[in-house]
Amino acid sequence: MSLNTLRPYLMVAPSLIIFLLFFIYPIFYMIYLSFTSWNLISPDKTFVGVANYVELFQSQDFRQVFFNTVIYTVLTVFLSLTVALLLALWLNKSSAIYGIVQGAIFSPYIISLVSVSLLWMWMMDPQYGLLNWVLNLFHLPPSPWLTHTDTALLSLVVVGVWKIVGYNALVFIAGLQSIPKDLYEAAALDEASQWATFARITLPMLSPTLFFLLVVNTIASFQVFDTVQIMTQGGPVNSTNMLVYYIYEYGFDFFKIGYASAAGVVLLVIVGVMTVFHFRFMAKRVHYR
Amino acid sequence: MAAIELKDVSKRFGNQTVIRNLNLWVEDGSFTVLVGPSGCGKSTTLRMIAGLEQVSDGEIRMNGDPINHLPPGKRDVAMVFQNYALYPTMTVRENIEFGLKNKKVPKKERQQLIEEITAVVGLEAYLDRKPSTLSGGQRQRVALARAMVKKPKVFLMDEPLSNLDAKLRAQMRTELIELHKKLGTTFIYVTHDQVEAMSMGDKIVIMNEGEIQQATEPMEIYQQPANLFTALFIGTPPMNIIEKDKIPQLHSHNKDIVYVGFRPEKVVLSNEPLEGGLTLPAEIVNREILGHETIYQMEMSGIPFKVKHYDHPLEEGMRLFAYIAYKNLYFFDREGRRMEVEENKADLQTVAGGVRVCP
Numbered sequence: 001m002s003l004n005t006l007r008p009y010l011m012v013a014p015s016l017i018i019f020l021l022f023f024i025y026p027i028f029y030m031i032y033l034s035f036t037s038w039n040l041i042s043p044d045k046t047f048v049g050v051a052n053y054v055e056l057f058q059s060q061d062f063r064q065v066f067f068n069t070v071i072y073t074v075l076t077v078f079l080s081l082t083v084a085l086l087l088a089l090w091l092n093k094s095s096a097i098y099g100i101v102q103g104a105i106f107s108p109y110i111i112s113l114v115s116v117s118l119l120w121m122w123m124m125d126p127q128y129g130l131l132n133w134v135l136n137l138f139h140l141p142p143s144p145w146l147t148h149t150d151t152a153l154l155s156l157v158v159v160g161v162w163k164i165v166g167y168n169a170l171v172f173i174a175g176l177q178s179i180p181k182d183l184y185e186a187a188a189l190d191e192a193s194q195w196a197t198f199a200r201i202t203l204p205m206l207s208p209t210l211f212f213l214l215v216v217n218t219i220a221s222f223q224v225f226d227t228v229q230i231m232t233q234g235g236p237v238n239s240t241n242m243l244v245y246y247i248y249e250y251g252f253d254f255f256k257i258g259y260a261s262a263a264g265v266v267l268l269v270i271v272g273v274m275t276v277f278h279f280r281f282m283a284k285r286v287h288y289r
Numbered sequence: 290m291a292a293i294e295l296k297d298v299s300k301r302f303g304n305q306t307v308i309r310n311l312n313l314w315v316e317d318g319s320f321t322v323l324v325g326p327s328g329c330g331k332s333t334t335l336r337m338i339a340g341l342e343q344v345s346d347g348e349i350r351m352n353g354d355p356i357n358h359l360p361p362g363k364r365d366v367a368m369v370f371q372n373y374a375l376y377p378t379m380t381v382r383e384n385i386e387f388g389l390k391n392k393k394v395p396k397k398e399r400q401q402l403i404e405e406i407t408a409v410v411g412l413e414a415y416l417d418r419k420p421s422t423l424s425g426g427q428r429q430r431v432a433l434a435r436a437m438v439k440k441p442k443v444f445l446m447d448e449p450l451s452n453l454d455a456k457l458r459a460q461m462r463t464e465l466i467e468l469h470k471k472l473g474t475t476f477i478y479v480t481h482d483q484v485e486a487m488s489m490g491d492k493i494v495i496m497n498e499g500e501i502q503q504a505t506e507p508m509e510i511y512q513q514p515a516n517l518f519t520a521l522f523i524g525t526p527p528m529n530i531i532e533k534d535k536i537p538q539l540h541s542h543n544k545d546i547v548y549v550g551f552r553p554e555k556v557v558l559s560n561e562p563l564e565g566g567l568t569l570p571a572e573i574v575n576r577e578i579l580g581h582e583t584i585y586q587m588e589m590s591g592i593p594f595k596v597k598h599y600d601h602p603l604e605e606g607m608r609l610f611a612y613i614a615y616k617n618l619y620f621f622d623r624e625g626r627r628m629e630v631e632e633n634k635a636d637l638q639t640v641a642g643g644v645r646v647c648p
């Protein structure tokens with residue numbers, strides 16, 4: 001092979017090596033580990049076949065964790081997209097005030113969730129928390145927030161939505177601004193009501209943006225970890241335990257690396273399937289150009 | 290059908306005045322063309338009529354009734370945008386149907402209207418396609434159909450042909466003229482192309498810097514330009530304008546005359562001086578042969594001017610006499626306003642444009 005035919009391969013080699021080393025190798029190593037029994041410290045890993053998977057699928061806990069994750073994801077994605085779209089429609093104006101508000105709602109996205117989680121815990125404190133104080137102000141019954149199985153998961157959803165809604169709104173605003181103004185003028189001449197304009201022009205024109213956010217948000221929400229780890233540790237009674245925290249718990253608290261890896265593989269497959277599904281089926285429906 | 294009237298209309302964007310005290314009367318059923326250089330306020334004027342821009346001052350009336358306060362959808366006007374502004378997520382049928390649906394036209398009637406209109410513009414085969422899959426000309430037709438289906442009183446068109454190639458543009462030009470004849474509706478058409486304006490309009494409104502320079506029939510604009518701006522705007526190549534002081538051959542006692550103008554196609558080239566007009570000794574410095582016509586760049590003691598002829602091309606470097614009959618001379622004052630100078634009309638001599646050169 002001459003240098004010329006080699007050159008392109010040499011050029012991509014560095015990034016390819018990094019990719020293989022840090023992305024592909026860990027995945028395969030995890031798949032390998034999921035067929036073993038290992039406690040992280042002992043030098044020998046025992047091959048156990050599919051035993052970890054059998055245990056996983058028979059576990060009542062894992063089933064609950066899985067459903068928690070699904071409920072958390074559906075609620076977080078739905079609420080954050082809806083609220084973000086409303087915010088974007090309201091903020092899509094060029095004025096200094098709107099710029100400041102845009103910046104304000106975006107800031108949660110760049111603040112570390114770890115520090116903010118502590119703040120939310122304080123706000124959600126049933127006795128002294130700000131949120132219950134506000135509820136009281138409006139003569140509403142106080143909520144137990146993180147301390148009760150009925151409300152703990154929803155409380156995490158609140159934090160999750162708060163975290164990404166600003167980012168979503170910003171992306172929506174960018175999407176709104178890329179819609180040609182003359183479409184709205186044509187609609188005005190066509191005597192379209194506000195609702196018809198939104199339903200027949202704005203929303204269809206936003207569908208690529210919506211699709212992008214749906215994919216990104218779903219994948220991110222499915223892998224929620226920080227808030228669970230800091231605010232609830234999966235409690236009370238496993239009501240907020242979700243996949244990534246579950247994997248972490250089994251790996252680094254219980255040292256059942258094989259079992260944790262099997263759960264990791266399941267997560268990988270779920271996220272992979274979701275991504276493929278999104279692109280296969282939904283990309284078709286949003287493509288109009 | 291409707292007449293449109295603009296009374297003392299002004300438009301300001303911030304502190305920049307774009308339209309200044311515009312008065313315009315658009316005849317019911319006319320094909321009125323707004324023409325002028327880029328940025329002169331044509332689109333703004335059209336958009337104010339459509340209701341897409343609010344007037345800063347003045348009033349817009351339709352059949353005598355003020356319509357300033359009406360939203361665009363209630364003005365009974367339809368607009369064809371320069372880039373068509375078709376709804377990309379809707380099919381051709383949905384695009385045409387959208388306005389009808391909003392007006393709560395019953396489904397049966399809608400279908401009938403769509404069939405009728407698509408037959409007129411020849412879109413039957415494309416009803417279920419998205420605009421992105423259509424050619425420029427087809428999109429143009431969809432935009433027209435969308436406007437026509439509403440049966441508006443006034444059609445507003447903002448450079449609807451500027452995105453088409455030359456051949457298609459000429460074809461659509463004819464189609465629009467025919468459409469106007471068939472519908473009999475008022476058309477207000479914006480363009481910056483003088484050829485389009487001359488060939489399509491039965492009334493031409495020439496604008497510059499937010500003011501109307503002249504508004505009348507095409508031939509009158511050509512023959513009786515109101516000022517230097519319109520004289521230079523209509524005609525290719527534009528009218529030759531020379532300062533009067535630089536033409537010693539021209540004798541006139543009228544002190545107000547500052548500029549003299551004549552159209553390149555009205556010049557007669559000859560070997561010897563002719564009577565009854567202005568005769569300028571000149572030399573051909575350059576020529577552009579376009580096949581059916583030739584444009585000569587001529588020079589008379591350092592003053593350049595252009596001559597257009599349809600005859601056999603003459604050689605560069607020839608020294609000739611350029612003759613312009615008095616009736617084909619235009620006179621302008623210092624402000625560029627055209628002046629009627631009666632004394633020259635008296636001794637008219639009819640000499641048709643042509644070449645009188647013995648080779």
Ligand SMILES: Nc1ncnc2c1ncn2[C@@H]1O[C@H](COP(=O)(O)OP(=O)(O)OP(=O)(O)O)[C@@H](O)[C@H]1O
Nearest residue numbers: 302307325326327328329330331332333334480481
């Ligand atoms: N929304 C706006 N804000 C500020 N200035 C504007 C706005 N719209 C138009 N203008 C200004 O008004 C003037 C007239 O614009 P207009 O679009 O009417 O020109 P036009 O005659 O249609 O030109 P063209 O042939 O290039 O389309 C321009 O100087 C333009 O910069």
Ligand SMILES: [Mg+2]
Nearest residue numbers: 331332333447
């Ligand atoms: Mg314009």
